[in-house]
Amino acid sequence: MIKIENLSKRYDTGVISVEALKNINLIVNEKEFVSIMGPSGSGKSTLMNILGCLDRPTEGLYELDGQSVQGMSDDELAVVRNKKIGFIFQSFNLIPRINALKNVELPMIYAGIPASQRREIAIKALQKVGLEERMHHKPNELSGGQKQRVAIARSLVNSPSLIFADEPTGNLDTKSGNEVMGIFQQLNAEGVTIIMVTHELDIALHTKRMIVCRDGEIIEDKPVENQIIIKKQEVIL
Amino acid sequence: MNLLESIKVSLGAIFANKMRSLLTMLGIIIGISSVITIVALGDSSQKVIDEQFEVFGSGLAYFSINWRENYTIKDLLTSEDIDVLKSTFSKETEAIIPSIYERGKVKSKSQKIDVGIYGGDEDYNKIEKVDMIEGRYLSDEDVKGKRQVCIIDKEMALEVFGRSNVLGESFDMEIWDGQVSFVIIGIYEKPKTTLQAMGGQTLGNVFIPYTTLERITGSGDLYSEVEMSIGKETDIDSFTQKMIHLIEKRHGNEGENKYMVQTAEAELESINEVTGVITLVIGAIAAISLLVGGIGVMNIMFVSVTERTREIGIRKAIGAKRKDILLQFLVESVIISGIGGIIGTIVGLTLSFVVSTIIKIPPSFSVETIVIAWLFSAGVGIFFGIYPANKASKLDPIEALRYE
Numbered sequence: 001m002i003k004i005e006n007l008s009k010r011y012d013t014g015v016i017s018v019e020a021l022k023n024i025n026l027i028v029n030e031k032e033f034v035s036i037m038g039p040s041g042s043g044k045s046t047l048m049n050i051l052g053c054l055d056r057p058t059e060g061l062y063e064l065d066g067q068s069v070q071g072m073s074d075d076e077l078a079v080v081r082n083k084k085i086g087f088i089f090q091s092f093n094l095i096p097r098i099n100a101l102k103n104v105e106l107p108m109i110y111a112g113i114p115a116s117q118r119r120e121i122a123i124k125a126l127q128k129v130g131l132e133e134r135m136h137h138k139p140n141e142l143s144g145g146q147k148q149r150v151a152i153a154r155s156l157v158n159s160p161s162l163i164f165a166d167e168p169t170g171n172l173d174t175k176s177g178n179e180v181m182g183i184f185q186q187l188n189a190e191g192v193t194i195i196m197v198t199h200e201l202d203i204a205l206h207t208k209r210m211i212v213c214r215d216g217e218i219i220e221d222k223p224v225e226n227q228i229i230i231k232k233q234e235v236i237l
Numbered sequence: 238m239n240l241l242e243s244i245k246v247s248l249g250a251i252f253a254n255k256m257r258s259l260l261t262m263l264g265i266i267i268g269i270s271s272v273i274t275i276v277a278l279g280d281s282s283q284k285v286i287d288e289q290f291e292v293f294g295s296g297l298a299y300f301s302i303n304w305r306e307n308y309t310i311k312d313l314l315t316s317e318d319i320d321v322l323k324s325t326f327s328k329e330t331e332a333i334i335p336s337i338y339e340r341g342k343v344k345s346k347s348q349k350i351d352v353g354i355y356g357g358d359e360d361y362n363k364i365e366k367v368d369m370i371e372g373r374y375l376s377d378e379d380v381k382g383k384r385q386v387c388i389i390d391k392e393m394a395l396e397v398f399g400r401s402n403v404l405g406e407s408f409d410m411e412i413w414d415g416q417v418s419f420v421i422i423g424i425y426e427k428p429k430t431t432l433q434a435m436g437g438q439t440l441g442n443v444f445i446p447y448t449t450l451e452r453i454t455g456s457g458d459l460y461s462e463v464e465m466s467i468g469k470e471t472d473i474d475s476f477t478q479k480m481i482h483l484i485e486k487r488h489g490n491e492g493e494n495k496y497m498v499q500t501a502e503a504e505l506e507s508i509n510e511v512t513g514v515i516t517l518v519i520g521a522i523a524a525i526s527l528l529v530g531g532i533g534v535m536n537i538m539f540v541s542v543t544e545r546t547r548e549i550g551i552r553k554a555i556g557a558k559r560k561d562i563l564l565q566f567l568v569e570s571v572i573i574s575g576i577g578g579i580i581g582t583i584v585g586l587t588l589s590f591v592v593s594t595i596i597k598i599p600p601s602f603s604v605e606t607i608v609i610a611w612l613f614s615a616g617v618g619i620f621f622g623i624y625p626a627n628k629a630s631k632l633d634p635i636e637a638l639r640y641e
Binding site: 052081083095098106111 | 239242249250547548550551553554555556557558559560634638
């Protein structure tokens with residue numbers, strides 16, 4: 001699913017050149033649930049941005065679903081993000097002006113799905129995260145956990161093969177965080193590949209594979225032995 | 238993302254900032270409404286001028302001594318010249334007559350009123366158009382016999398006699414300090430033109446045989462100016478050239494530039510030119526306000542882009558292409574200026590209608606102006622929206638997402 005070879009990323013600020021990623025090699029297979037850990041400045045966010053097709057590597061190979069990504073134009077990358085990738089951010093990144101339902105519909109607008117169908121799919125996605133009753137609420141009328149669940153619903157609507165979550169529990173209390181992790185485990189069980197950036201070990205322990213970055217390099221890559229499983233009844237709220 | 242979605246999103250953004258959007262529109266509203274008002278008022282006054290010329294005859298022309306050159310008595314036109322002109326150009330003209338005009342006074346019940354006395358002949362009605370309501374117009378016999386007969390308008394009859402059935406009655410006119418008695422042979426209705434309706438009460442005009450007027454003033458046989466009415470099919474330029482050539486030949490002053498012809502048409506053209514320039518200049522000033530309005534739109538679009546940087550980042554992250562973002566902001570700016578344009582058009586039309594009513598000219602509005610004004614305002618939206626929209630579309634998604 002994801003294949004990275006000798007991937008580097010340099011930032012040239014004119015005065016100094018910072019090497020954020022150095023010769024990374026990584027393979028992620030379908031249906032994996034991976035966490036990327038590391039302190040700030042370790043390059044984990046840069047890696048995430050490149051994997052999420054928001055940024056391009058300076059050097060190296062990146063294949064997503066057998067498709068080479070590094071030669072693509074901005075618009076081609078936008079299509080890849082739209083069709084294949086779902087994003088979940090620490091700060092939710094919902095559009096404040098519009099209600100939950102419209103936020104969830106957004107990726108489908110750019111995919112060119114007709115309005116009636118959009119609504120149907122969006123409602124289903126909101127049901128999946130247990131929020132269909134709050135779909136007409138605007139983001140500022142929702143709690144943090146609810147916002148993140150709207151964001152998860154939004155990431156699901158174009159049935160992506162891959163979900164990227166950047167510190168998804170960073171702004172949530174433990175209970176909401178657990179809910180989110182429960183939903184992730186459920187989605188993963190349904191066959192969605194999830195890659196999650198976090199710096200909290202107990203959050204990473206919910207995943208199946210742990211990758212640790214430091215100074216732009218992967219220093220550890222191992223399966224999670226005592227994975228914390230959140231039971232289904234804990235998820236449904 | 239299709240256009241309809243962009244419009245929905247834009248309307249949402251516009252309504253989310255009602256006050257700001259309205260104030261931005263205000264610039265466009267003022268610009269468009271002033272352009273519309275000025276163009277409409279320009280059109281109206283044009284109509285008034287055209288109407289005026291229609292009444293006075295568009296084929297009217299004056300053949301005269303060229304006042305800018307020195308001339309001697311032998312350059313002046315004679316009665317024979319006029320007879321020759323009449324017989325030579327009987328096809329091209331409807332009437333040719335020496336231009337003779339005097340001011341006189343008539344005693345009414347209460348005061349002395351000023352009148353204009355026109356020397357005419359049986360064809361003079363084709364030059365100074367009047368509508369006879371009673372009696373007859375001047376005849377060939379009146380002219381030949383230098384009779385003391387006249388035609389007056391109804392208002393003057395009412396003013397002098399207190400009634401309008403005054404055919405056959407006589408009254409005195411003071412011309413050059415002498416009192417002359419005239420018999421009224423006809424009464425006409427003054428043509429109602431907008432200019433008169435606007436308040437200029439023109440003095441009463443009396444028509445008498447020109448021969449009679451010459452006799453009274455002691456002038457005659459030498460004329461500096463001839464009036465004529467040119468037929469509709471006549472080519473005015475070549476006709477006036479022929480006419481000048483003929484008179485020059487008779488007076489032996491070829492090529493000395495002693496004569497000139499002024500036509501109503503040329504006058505209308507020069508007036509139109511002046512009003513056209515005035516409309517253009519004021520219109521240009523109004524267009525500047527539209528420009529300022531456009532800059533306002535651009536400014537607010539920049540604010541909108543900056544404010545929604547994060548939103549742009551989100552949209553890009555979930556799959557918006559450059560053109561999606563470009564279209565969204567462009568549509569927003571076109572909607573703002575488009576709505577401003579519509580409101581401005583309505584305000585402008587109302588304003589021009591009110592002003593026309595106050596200054597008593599017929600209101601005028603052309604669909605053309607409205608369409609152009611609206612397209613222009615939408616164009617302003619595109620022109621001033623493209624730069625901010627382009628800036629938005631070029632934002633890097635990572636940086637935009639990081640924006641606080």
